Amino acid sequence: MKLRTSSGKRRTLLLSAATAGVVVAASIAVVGTAEAASTLGASAAQTGRYFGAAIAAGRLGDATYTRILNSEFNAVTPENEMKWDATEPARGSFNYNGGDRILNQGVAMGAKVRGHALLWHAQQPGWAQSLTGSTLRSAAINHVTQVATHYKGKIYAWDVVNEAFADGGSGARRDSNLQRTGNDWIEAAFRAARAADPNAKLCYNDYNTDGINAKSTGIYTMVRDFKSRGVPIDCVGFQSHLGTTIDSTYQANLQRFADLGVDVQITELDVQQGGNQANIYASVTRACLAVARCTGITVWGIRDSDSWRSDNPLLFDGSGNKKAAYTSVLNALNAGGNTNPTTPPVTPPVTTSPPPQTGSGCTATVSLNSWNGGYVATVRVTAGSSAVNGWTVNVTLPSGGAVTGTWSATNSGTTGTVSFRSVDYNRQVPAGGSTEFGFQGTGAGPGATPTCTVG
DSSP, X not given: XXXXXXXTTTSXXXXXXXXXXXXXXXXXXXXXXXXXXXXXXXXXXXXXXEEEEEEOGGGTTOHHHHHHHHHHOSXXXXXXXXXXXXXXXXXXXXXXXXXXXXXXXXHHHTOEEEEEXXXXXXXXXHHHHTOOHHHHXXXXXXXXXXXXXXXTTTOSEEEXXXXXXXXXXXXXXXXXXXXXXXXXXXXXXXXXXXXXXXXXXXXXXXXXXXXXXHHXXXXXXXXXXXXXXXXOOOEEEEOOEEOSOBOTTHHHHHHHHHTTXXXXXXXXXXXXXXXXXXXXXXXXXXXXXXXXXEEEEEESOSBGGGOSSSSOOSSBOTTSOBOHHHHHHHHHHHHOOOSOOOOXXXXXXXXXXXXXXXXXXXXXXXXXXXXXXXXXXXXXXXXXXXXXXXXXXXXXXXXXXXXXXXXXXXXXXXXXXXXXXXXXXXXXXXXXXXXXXXXXXXXXXXXSOOEEEEO
């Protein structure tokens, strides 16, 4: 029987210990305040973040497993149940039983649910492996559309594309049947996911990207290009399967991606057991807390006995007992960090409307990425000389066009003049600061300058 393993786990393990790194020797401080939370999820929530676990539907009948899951974590990721081979075993025939079980577990816990993963070169069903070219492209995009539509409104964030970059020093894309359908396949997948579920955060996810290196820089270049052209990408996942060291540029690497205007998430954290395990776990936690747009951490499994690795890399031992690494993480979370992950100003897009003028109130500019019959619009809202607490942007669409999806705003109407209002996390904009929202539409994109009003 072939073992079905978690993301990227059929490959030979490539640990970050093999990269240039430093051993973190600082001792772990003990938090003794009465206000300190006593579980991982609760302590992460104090700073507006989540602390989650990758889980398997087949283990939910294990009493110890579910006890730890329910008490400690406020986010879940399916190990295998939402991957292509599980959800579409025969072309056009979908099976959501396992994925729905994970979703229902998360809902029952009141947890965020991360979807993993829509497209990946591994764990494709046999029928997809036999396809090539435009036939494979069509099947892949249909898969993204169908699965994201099934879970519409229920998934916090999707790993839309997983592990598409090669290891080594090239920073290039991995050769795969998906890559051979055309270099724009990743972009096409993100656009399809946005159209199917406009409110889910859309992430790119990869491993061996734990510091500033050729592979992470290749991904950085792709994300920067996507943001400049309005391709809908919201977050980047760093798997962080670590050995006995952590790269000295770990936090700086997270920050440079965040500076592009995307969230960053630690998606598959595990650390080789040894004398430094607790310190490395704490260092990763502190790095996330130090980056405003690091929205959460997920460990890949709950107990050492549940791990895909044989080196006891998790926070609980095989019997479900808390390890020193658990205590180090909890202490780091309770020590706190940035307590309001927000959307900071990002590099201005190439605009199709005049630049904003100074003064009170707010202004808006729009940039478009268009194709025959549709477009994605990214709108940048900029405060004037005073801070803004709530904003409304009116966009006039050409005749025959319509809005089909909106993110980071709520819209009133879909044709003619459409009003977009701020949501809770981006309503407050400091004087001179900016935030962004976006929408997808049919027909030609707006040509006139949007209007912005405060309130």
